[in-house]
Amino acid sequence: MEWPPKYRHDFYPAADQEYWSPELETMPPADRDRHTLAKLQSQVRYAYQNSGFYQEFYKDLPVDPADLQSLEEFAQLPILTKEDIRHEQEQHPPYGRFLCVPPEEIFRVHGTSGTTGRPTVFGIGKDDWDRIGEAHARILWGAGLRKDDTVMVAAVFSLYVGSWGALVGAERLGATCFPFGSGAPGQTERAVEWCSMVKPSALYATPSYALYLAETARQMGFDPKEDFGFRFMFFSGEPGASVPATRRLIEETFGCYIVDQGSMAEMTPWMSNSGCKHLDGGMHLWQDIVYTEMVDPQTKLNLPLGEEGVPVYSHTERTSQPMIRYWSGDIARWDMVDCPCGRTYPTLVTGIYGRVDDMIIVRGQNVFPSRIEDVLRGMDEFGGEFRLVLERESGQMDRLTVQAEVLAQEYAAQEFNPAELEQIRERFTAELRRAIGVSVGVQLKLEGEFERTQFKARRIIDLRTP
Numbered sequence: 001m002e003w004p005p006k007y008r009h010d011f012y013p014a015a016d017q018e019y020w021s022p023e024l025e026t027m028p029p030a031d032r033d034r035h036t037l038a039k040l041q042s043q044v045r046y047a048y049q050n051s052g053f054y055q056e057f058y059k060d061l062p063v064d065p066a067d068l069q070s071l072e073e074f075a076q077l078p079i080l081t082k083e084d085i086r087h088e089q090e091q092h093p094p095y096g097r098f099l100c101v102p103p104e105e106i107f108r109v110h111g112t113s114g115t116t117g118r119p120t121v122f123g124i125g126k127d128d129w130d131r132i133g134e135a136h137a138r139i140l141w142g143a144g145l146r147k148d149d150t151v152m153v154a155a156v157f158s159l160y161v162g163s164w165g166a167l168v169g170a171e172r173l174g175a176t177c178f179p180f181g182s183g184a185p186g187q188t189e190r191a192v193e194w195c196s197m198v199k200p201s202a203l204y205a206t207p208s209y210a211l212y213l214a215e216t217a218r219q220m221g222f223d224p225k226e227d228f229g230f231r232f233m234f235f236s237g238e239p240g241a242s243v244p245a246t247r248r249l250i251e252e253t254f255g256c257y258i259v260d261q262g263s264m265a266e267m268t269p270w271m272s273n274s275g276c277k278h279l280d281g282g283m284h285l286w287q288d289i290v291y292t293e294m295v296d297p298q299t300k301l302n303l304p305l306g307e308e309g310v311p312v313y314s315h316t317e318r319t320s321q322p323m324i325r326y327w328s329g330d331i332a333r334w335d336m337v338d339c340p341c342g343r344t345y346p347t348l349v350t351g352i353y354g355r356v357d358d359m360i361i362v363r364g365q366n367v368f369p370s371r372i373e374d375v376l377r378g379m380d381e382f383g384g385e386f387r388l389v390l391e392r393e394s395g396q397m398d399r400l401t402v403q404a405e406v407l408a409q410e411y412a413a414q415e416f417n418p419a420e421l422e423q424i425r426e427r428f429t430a431e432l433r434r435a436i437g438v439s440v441g442v443q444l445k446l447e448g449e450f451e452r453t454q455f456k457a458r459r460i461i462d463l464r465t466p
């Protein structure tokens, strides 16, 4: 097998074709395992031979990294964590000894912002960038993107790789690209004007941003369904696109369908987790692009289909800075689903619904913020934003209070009839208890109380003392 694979950059499927690559996307799972193993054998051998980091990391293993015999042997390679990357890059700045090409061959430098620690640096070679475009074009084709679409990328163009992946994929596919960006003062108002003028047919953003765009449009007297022309939207960076109520809300607001995407900054912009235009929430795992295992958060052992665990990702065709068995820290459940698209990939059934670190334990029950979001967005009186306040009671019990906005007209009733507002509070409390299995406190806030986000929402306020 030729590795890294070569792609024809002048290849396009016919517009009415479901698949970019019918062979890769519909092969029987056992054949795919063989195909993926062959790619991983080459990827691991290459990394082991060219990266000082992996030579040290793979010392004294029960398996030979240069000659892996099976996916089971592959699963015996150690898991790589964000801490490992940080530590390595601190010792050998800026890339660590991950680079397998000379530094002058780096085509793009990206990274994480480092809001929760030392920033991490990703060097991406030109060949890798081209393969990223191929992979991204393939999954965007599956999402329904065609050459006659205009894609508005309304996310920051900076270190954050999500926007760039969407752009390079849409470019390779031959769509019209509209790299609008986001985050500058007044830019959302301008986005509304441009949406009504250019009428892009597809949007890439975060789910929170799409809702903020709609809210801004309404304030300016526009109707996002009538005055814009979105046919579909694809999202990454947040779980919202697979949160059923958020999904419905965005679809109804804009009159379009939406597709959930996203894995980790360290793996992307190879976008290997992506829904298709038929899948109602959740993401297919395009295993031949990036190989995903599901791992038990405690034992770190691989889990079979049907189980909930932590996705662990591996590049299969990256020559510049390969990540092998990278621990995502996310929580998801995987299984085979009978999707009308006919793809034979395993699927993250309800997307990525939380982080291991974000999981809140209230009276012994695991609670994910995305589940709370789903409940709130299903309530008629909900005002659009919420916060989760965590406190520690004496006796070591964690207490969770949900602060939820209520629509202004409902809230105004309080002045004249506080009992009415109390009824709403009780209804919120009961719905949350039913959905998450434990009682949590609920405080109602007036619509507009909480800041709207232009990027990823931060909704947890942790007042617990360590």
Ligand SMILES: [Zn+2]
Pocket (backbone or CB within 6 Å): 275, 276, 277, 278, 279, 284, 339, 340, 341, 342, 343
């Ligand atoms: Zn599908």
